[in-house]
Amino acid sequence: MRKMTYAQGIKEGMRIKMLENPDVFIFGEDVGQFGGCFGVTAGMYDEFGEKRIRDTPISEGAIIGAAVGSAAAGLRPIAELMFIDFTTVGMDQLVNQAAKMRYMFGGKITLPMVVRLPAGAGVRAAAQHSQSLEAWLTHVPGLKVVYPSSPQDAIGMMMTAIDDDNPVMFIEHKVLYGLTGEVEDEVKPIPFGKANIKKEGNDVTIVTYGKQVYDALKAAETLAKDDIDVEVIDLRSLYPLDKETVFKSIEKTHKVVLVSEETKRGAFTGELAAMIAEECFFECDAPITRVGALNCPIPFSPVLEDYVIPGEKEIVEAVKSLF
């Protein structure tokens, strides 16, 4: 075992694949000598050179579009957007092009591309740099959407993302970049569509992903003092989705709380709730419950931001409301 940060895990996953396959390359704003706005690509320019670690102008449409075109032409690009909020600027290339080309062309085109998307609130970056937009992406058929929560998952899922022949939206929570965790010496790709049971429990299931995994684990500790035994599931991959692990857990606990940092209205947790209601309703003996951010943009002021985004406290309250 060795220790590394989440940011280093993402880098390690990219490095492994770049060493293996010369068709894998990276581009984005300030990813070169600067090492990326969050330092994820630090050192990679020196290791791989400017052909494979490319700085782009501030042109998100061109960044995503060039990923689409170079993937269609046989390369395996990794495009970095500095913040997930900037997908808005390149949304046509993502939604109308990347997601649909294969289908529209009758399966004749393959797009093995990864788009890295730093997301989430908590760094006082205000409304245009703090969003959680996974529901927009999972809504679009043709995109895979993954969201690792630990350094180990970051490596393994990045390796899988690069090997995948479809556009993969690789969402990273900004607050996790500095998080340190144990990593196995010999890393393996982690297949998509496999959730991770972070903590077993019998009384209630919390389904979550990304940074909220940690809030849920803290909530589970707090709830243990009240004799509530919580199971925490980290989905890791939002599409494809590991329904089986979720349903199995609900069959055991009969209660479920869905947690994300998203604005609650229209959140991905709503899709999860609908899926559970449709396919697992009779296993639930309490309302399917969701925890999310308030329905407003993310405010700047630390007191407001902390209030708007959910944390351990909101999760504990939601769980207790079921008992």
Next chain:
Amino acid sequence: MKISNDLVVGMYQKMLKIRKFETKAMNLFAEGKIPGFVHLYLGEEAVATGACANLNDDDYITSTHRGHGHIIAKGGDLKYMMAELFGKETGYCKGKGGSMHIADATKGILGANGIVGAGHNIAVGAGLAAQYRGSQQVCVCFFGDGSTNQSTFHEGLNLASIWKLPVVFVCENNGYGISLSQEKHQNITDISMRAVSYNIPGVTVDGNDVFAVYEAVNEAVSRARKGQGPTLIECKTYRHRGHFEGDPTTYRSTEEVEQWKKKDPIPRIEKYMVDNKVLRDDEIKALHDEIEKQVEEATKFALDSKDPDVASAVEDVYTDIVEEAR
């Protein structure tokens, strides 16, 4: 062009206000008192000042992530600005915006903006409103060299040119978009040459010379007010600090920074004033003290202000709907 002494002193005061406000913000950030990202305007004071000196209160501006200077130049109040940097309820945006999103609708300030390139098209809309109403208003759109690689730059200038909108596009070419030098992010050195594509006037001026900026924008504003359409003005300048506070700035050399500091716009206008007997040294000193005091008062105002009430988080999303808070 003859620039009156009053105007010279007025512009000097604005530049000094920006310089001292930004220096204070820099120090407060270093002390850990200001959260989030802070992009300082130090070194670029002449651009916002020279441009806004041509505007009335009801003229519009669009700003950027590096917006403090634009807001001060357009008449923003230091107290409400500083309070916003602290996220206090007395801030311009009640603590919801922070450094990157200050706006003052009463002064025509359509907001600092966290999305690079977003202002180009918003400025077009403000110009459209002025033209539509037949008012004499204009909109000055401030933007960086880096933003000229966004599609919005082309869309905005094209639309403004065919509709002959009263918009003055003021590019602050400080040579970098974060770590990327202009040489690496575009194949041209003078952004003003892009005006050719829209068949509108395009000029490049020394952005550290407040008089040069003033004159170029003056001509553009009078064209705009006469219904003769947009102008593209490129102001070559330099940011003294990193892209944001905390940026190690490894991508530019100390010599380069030192070279540009010699062209610092503030000593330049001070020298002009002394040489031309506009102000004496002691009068300049008095202005320094006076503005320093204003900045200290603004800081005290911010520190003494309360954090916003958490329930206010769900207000201002719509004009007519306020959802329940937690």
